[in-house]
Amino acid sequence: MQPRFFAFFPLLAGLAAAAGCGDDATLPAGCDQFVAPSDDDDTAVQEMFLALEDGQTGCLGAGTFRFTRELTLSADGVTIRGTSQDDTVLDFSAQDVGGSGIKISGDGVTIRDLTVQDTPGDGITAGSVQDITYEALTVRWTAMYDTDNGAYGVYPVKAEGVVIRGVTVVGARDAGIYVGQSRNILVEDSVAHDNVAGIEIENSFDAVVRNNEAFDNTGGLLIFNLPTLETKNGERTLAYGNDIHDNNVDNWGEPGTAVAEVPRGTGILVLSADANELRDNRIYDNDSFGIILSSYIILDPAKNFETADPQFDAYAEANYVHDNVLDGNGANPDDLPDQLVPNLRPIPALGWDGCEHPDHDNTTGMYTNCFENNTDGTGAPASFLFVDVCGTPPFANQNTDFGPYECSRPPIEDPNP
Amino acid sequence: MTARAQVAGGVFAALLTGCSGSSPADPGEIPYDRLSDYGFFVGPLSDLEPAQGVVPYRVVSPLWADFAGKARFLVLPEGGRATFDAAETWSFPSGTIVVKNFFFDVDRRDEGGKARIVETRLLVREAGEGWVPYTYVWDEDQTEAYFHAAGDRLTIAYIDAQGNDAEQEYIVPNTDECDSCHARDDRTRLLGLATPQVNFEGLLGDGTTGNQLERLADAGVFDGPLPPVQDLPRFSDPFGPDPLEARARSYLHANCSHCHRPGGDAAQAGLDFTAFDPDPLPAKLGVCKEPAAAGPGTGGREYDVVPGAPDESILVYRMESTDPEIRMPELPIRIPHAEGVALVRAWIAGLDGPGCGGP
Numbered sequence: 197m198q199p200r201f202f203a204f205f206p207l208l209a210g211l212a213a214a215a216g217c218g219d220d221a222t223l224p225a226g227c228d229q230f231v232a233p234s235d236d237d238d239t240a241v242q243e244m245f246l247a248l249e250d251g252q253t254g255c256l257g258a259g260t261f262r263f264t265r266e267l268t269l270s271a272d273g274v275t276i277r278g279t280s281q282d283d284t285v286l287d288f289s290a291q292d293v294g295g296s297g298i299k300i301s302g303d304g305v306t307i308r309d310l311t312v313q314d315t316p317g318d319g320i321t322a323g324s325v326q327d328i329t330y331e332a333l334t335v336r337w338t339a340m341y342d343t344d345n346g347a348y349g350v351y352p353v354k355a356e357g358v359v360i361r362g363v364t365v366v367g368a369r370d371a372g373i374y375v376g377q378s379r380n381i382l383v384e385d386s387v388a389h390d391n392v393a394g395i396e397i398e399n400s401f402d403a404v405v406r407n408n409e410a411f412d413n414t415g416g417l418l419i420f421n422l423p424t425l426e427t428k429n430g431e432r433t434l435a436y437g438n439d440i441h442d443n444n445v446d447n448w449g450e451p452g453t454a455v456a457e458v459p460r461g462t463g464i465l466v467l468s469a470d471a472n473e474l475r476d477n478r479i480y481d482n483d484s485f486g487i488i489l490s491s492y493i494i495l496d497p498a499k500n501f502e503t504a505d506p507q508f509d510a511y512a513e514a515n516y517v518h519d520n521v522l523d524g525n526g527a528n529p530d531d532l533p534d535q536l537v538p539n540l541r542p543i544p545a546l547g548w549d550g551c552e553h554p555d556h557d558n559t560t561g562m563y564t565n566c567f568e569n570n571t572d573g574t575g576a577p578a579s580f581l582f583v584d585v586c587g588t589p590p591f592a593n594q595n596t597d598f599g600p601y602e603c604s605r606p607p608i609e610d611p612n613p
Numbered sequence: 614m615t616a617r618a619q620v621a622g623g624v625f626a627a628l629l630t631g632c633s634g635s636s637p638a639d640p641g642e643i644p645y646d647r648l649s650d651y652g653f654f655v656g657p658l659s660d661l662e663p664a665q666g667v668v669p670y671r672v673v674s675p676l677w678a679d680f681a682g683k684a685r686f687l688v689l690p691e692g693g694r695a696t697f698d699a700a701e702t703w704s705f706p707s708g709t710i711v712v713k714n715f716f717f718d719v720d721r722r723d724e725g726g727k728a729r730i731v732e733t734r735l736l737v738r739e740a741g742e743g744w745v746p747y748t749y750v751w752d753e754d755q756t757e758a759y760f761h762a763a764g765d766r767l768t769i770a771y772i773d774a775q776g777n778d779a780e781q782e783y784i785v786p787n788t789d790e791c792d793s794c795h796a797r798d799d800r801t802r803l804l805g806l807a808t809p810q811v812n813f814e815g816l817l818g819d820g821t822t823g824n825q826l827e828r829l830a831d832a833g834v835f836d837g838p839l840p841p842v843q844d845l846p847r848f849s850d851p852f853g854p855d856p857l858e859a860r861a862r863s864y865l866h867a868n869c870s871h872c873h874r875p876g877g878d879a880a881q882a883g884l885d886f887t888a889f890d891p892d893p894l895p896a897k898l899g900v901c902k903e904p905a906a907a908g909p910g911t912g913g914r915e916y917d918v919v920p921g922a923p924d925e926s927i928l929v930y931r932m933e934s935t936d937p938e939i940r941m942p943e944l945p946i947r948i949p950h951a952e953g954v955a956l957v958r959a960w961i962a963g964l965d966g967p968g969c970g971g972p
Contacts, residue, residue: 242763242787265764268789293766293784295943301792317908317938323878324799346938347908353881370908377881398906424902425883426875452904452911452927500970504896504903 224255227277232257238264245269245276256310258283266294272302278310281334281364289314296321296351297335300328308332314339318348319365327357337367340390341448345369349391353377354427361385369448370455371396371418375403377427382612383408392449393418393458394440399427404610405435414447415455415462416440416482421469422454423492423505431471434608440464440479447530457495459484459530463522466512468492473516473608479525479545484533486525486545486578489515489565493551493585494532511553513563516605517546523573536583537594544579544596546570551586566603644747648733648758653688653712659730659755661714666691668832669818670825672805674848674867676794676942677950678715679783682728685805685818686712687834694836699845700889701807709738711803717783720772731767732785733758736795736803744801746791762788782947790944798876809888810867812847848888851956861960862888864953865898868942881905884917899928901969910939920966923958932957 223230229244229252231237241256245267248254253275263286269276276298278284288297297315298307300322308331312319319335322328335349349365352358353376363386365372372391375381381403387410388394394410396418397403410416417440419433440463449456458465461483466472467490479486492501492510501508526533526543537543548565556563570578580598587593645651649658656662661684663669668687675683689695690708697703712735716728733749749758750765764787773779786793795801805811811825819828830839839845849855851864866888872879873886882905885897896902899917904910904927912930919925931941932954940946 239763239765246762246788265766265784266790268787268793270789270792292937293944294937299793301789301796316936323881343909347906347910351906353906370906374906376906422903422905424896425905426880450907450909450911451913452915453907454903498970500901504901 226253227255228252229254230257231255233259233261237261242267245271248274250274253277256284256286260285260287262287262290263297264290264292266291266296267298269298269300269305270302271305273304274302275306275308276310277306277308278333280309281311281332284310286310286312287314288312288316291316297346299323300325303327305329306331310334311336313337315346316344317346318351319346319368321348321351321353322355323352324354325352326355328352328355329359330361330363331359332362334364334366335368335372336365340367341445342367343369343448343450347450348372348374349388350374351376356380358382364388366390368392369450370453371398372413373408374398375400377425377430378403382406388416389413390445392445392447393455394443396420396455397433398422398430399425400430401432403433404612405433405438406610407437409439409441411439411442412445413443414445414449414460415458415465416443416479417464418455418458418462418467419465419469419472420454420467421492421509422467423501423508423510428505428507429509430469432608433469433472434610435464435472435474436476436610438477440477440482442481444481444483444528454495457532459532461485461526461528461530461533463487463525465490466515467494468508468510468512469515470509470512471514471608473518473605475517475519475607477520479520479522480573481524482526483528484526484530485543485547486522487517487520488547488549489517490547490549490583491551491585494549509553511551511556512549513553513556513565514605515565516568516607517566518568518570518604520570520578521573522546522570522578536585536591537581540581540596544581545572546578546598547581547583548601549583549585561603564603565601566605567598567601568604643737643739644735644760646760648749648751651710651735653686653710658757659751661730667712668829668834670806670811670829671816671818672810672867673813673815673825673850674810674863675805676867676871677946677953679781679946679948680721681715681717681731681783684714684716687806687829688712689834695834697808697835697837697839699808699840701809703803703806703808705738707738707740711736711744711806713805717769717771721774722772722776729769730755730758731769731783734791736791736801744795744803746788746795746801748785748788748791750785761785764790784944784947786944793878793944794871794942796878797871797874804867804871809846809848812842812845813850815850846889852952857956857960857963861956864956868950868953872942899926900964908938909936910941912939916969918961918964919969920964921962922967923961926961929954929958929961 248271251273256278258279295317298320303326306329311334337345347370349372355378358381360383368391371393372388373395376398379401383405389412394413398420463479463482464487489512522545584594688710693706715732716730719727735747736744750761751758765785767783770780848863849859865886870886873884934940
């Protein structure tokens with residue numbers, strides 16, 4: 197849209213022409229409102245979003261829509277639908293207002309069958325909502341590894357009930373598929389590549405991450421708990437059936453962000469998070485770590501987190517890693533793993549930093565991280581490393597004996613198998 | 614909705630059609646098509662001369678809005694009164710309307726002189742709905758403002774402080790975006806009409822001087838007597854004579870805490886910039902707090918606020934930026950607030966530290 201000097205939009209005619217009325221007989225099937233690309237997509241699409249009544253479906257036609265500002269969606273129970281991921285493209289390359297491409301605040305929203313590209317900030321965000329579904333859509337940045345790319349592709353935060361299904365995210369400078377401070381989450385049949393982090397579940401509870409593919413990221417799947425956030429100490433991510441491979445892109449994250457510390461070549465990193473289950477995943481050809489469980493101490497050796505957030509549990513405990521196939525990992529580690537593990541090549545595919553919560557009494561084994569029946573490509577037991585970050589002195593007892601950690605834990609039940 | 618008829622001097626909107634159904638909407642239904650339909654003002658609309666029952670007020674610590682001045686009014690329904698609360702949640706009857714006009718000085722060498730009004734925002738207390746936002750954009754002739762839901766961008770021409778012709782872009786929010794500041798815990802809230810924001814002495818909304826809270830009470834806003842105002846919480850004028858920390862906290866409250874507080878739009882970040890607690894956990898103000906999901910918003914800096922080091926503090930970096938991914942507040946600010954940045958810089962420079970420790 198061109199800047200206008202106090203020109204005002206001819207409101208009523210505009211509403212009728214741009215958004216289309218609900219009783220318009222020419223609407224595509226299943227659509228309560230419809231817009232096609234025009235010379236003022238900012239106004240036309242935003243007016244449709246504002247005009248949607250609870251429960252309605254707003255449709256975007258085929259072609260490329262171009263936006264200069266964030267779109268907002270506040271109605272409840274609505275569906276936003278394009279023609280298909282290939283045919284309906286929402287281009288934000290000229291955006292200069294707002295931190296997201298699409299910002300969703302309504303409950304029960306579904307967004308699907310479209311592509312969002314080149315947002316200067318995040319792609320599609322949803323904050324403090326009940327039930328958000330991202331389905332059959334793409335968020336992408338067309339420039340590879342560009343520091344101007346936005347941080348997150350799909351970004352539900354403080355959401356209860358998240359479904360991410362059939363989503364592809366390419367090029368995010370932080371996490372492609374991100375879920376933060378949320379509960380009851382399903383991420384499935386999705387693809388994340390050429391992001392810093394492929395898939396990240398952060399400070400969240402009860403996530404199922406299944407049958408996804410993450411490749412050509414810096415790190416494939418991150419299960420993180422970070423300090424000083426409002427929702428703390430997430431637990432119980434169940435990850436199975438995922439293909440996590442070739443996540444060997446140099447870290448191009450913004451310095452100062454947690455994700456910028458992720459080593460190139462990380463398959464799955466569980467950071468500070470407890471009671472997760474990783475099973476039946478295929479993790480291969482990641483140059484630093486296959487699966488690594490670590491405390492936050494790896495990022496904050498001085499333990500400043502203890503004063504910044506006394507409630508923060510910095511230790512990865514009570515996780516269950518079993519029946520995964522890990523092959524070809526650890527052969528060409530990034531600097532940090534190279535320093536942590538100077539003498540073993542390849543770095544063993546499974547690892548635990550060895551740091552235990554000082555206030556936890558583990559005589560019953562209730563906090564032990566269990567590894568069981570993980571194999572390499574030949575069916576032989578996968579290799580293991582006790583990194584001993586918290587040893588006295590650190591690393592003094594670094595070893596590959598996983599006998600003490602060969603155990604099982606009660607499995608997490610997938611509520612929607 | 615009957616608030617319309619309760620506003621002195623108004624006439625019904627002539628027509629309102631649209632997309633909300635197959636039959637024309639009730640012409641008596643808010644939002645009206647034109648601002649003048651509400652009857653808030655007498656005489657030429659752009660004089661903003663309040664009609665009877667339209668109560669002007671100011672706040673001590675306003676949100677920076679790209680040099681826009683603001684003229685605020687409270688309109689209670691006939692016979693309606695607000696119930697006072699010493700903190701921030703006054704109760705208003707259905708039909709209450711809060712009116713905020715945004716204007717720009719035509720000549721920035723003449724603050725308070727001739728101005729051009731660009732936008733009027735309403736929050737209407739609707740039965741069963743709570744506060745509902747509506748936005749009106751003024752015409753070039755300054756004779757009328759029209760309902761405008763989808764937002765806009767305007768070019769504002771002015772004469773700058775050096776006497777040169779200049780212009781700036783101004784963003785009109787869409788009505789959803791109103792809630793990006795005004796919503797908390799899924800309900801739309803008032804921000805300015807709160808005890809600490811109006812419990813100040815100085816130039817008041819009606820052009821006189823005194824205590825703004827007492828003046829509201831004198832206008833009959835409340836349904837009972839106020840406690841003594843000296844016993845009630847108050848924020849500092851960010852650019853007044855109070856101690857630096859109080860002024861900075863007041864500024865951060867007005868410009869950041871609508872999102873960065875529990876229940877706010879950015880609650881997930883774990884910050885709380887409200888100025889109610891005189892001695893908060895330092896990390897709640899960002900002191901030595903690592904960023905959450907800031908992405909490039911960090912500018913490569915490690916902590917939100919590094920005591921003694923404004924140039925190492927993410928807070929300053931984001932206040933100084935014009936990049937939509939980086940800058941704070943997110944909406945709808947185009948121009949960093951030089952005085953506000955200077956205030957926050959001074960506050961950070963004076964914090965005990967120095968630094969945040971580190972590995």
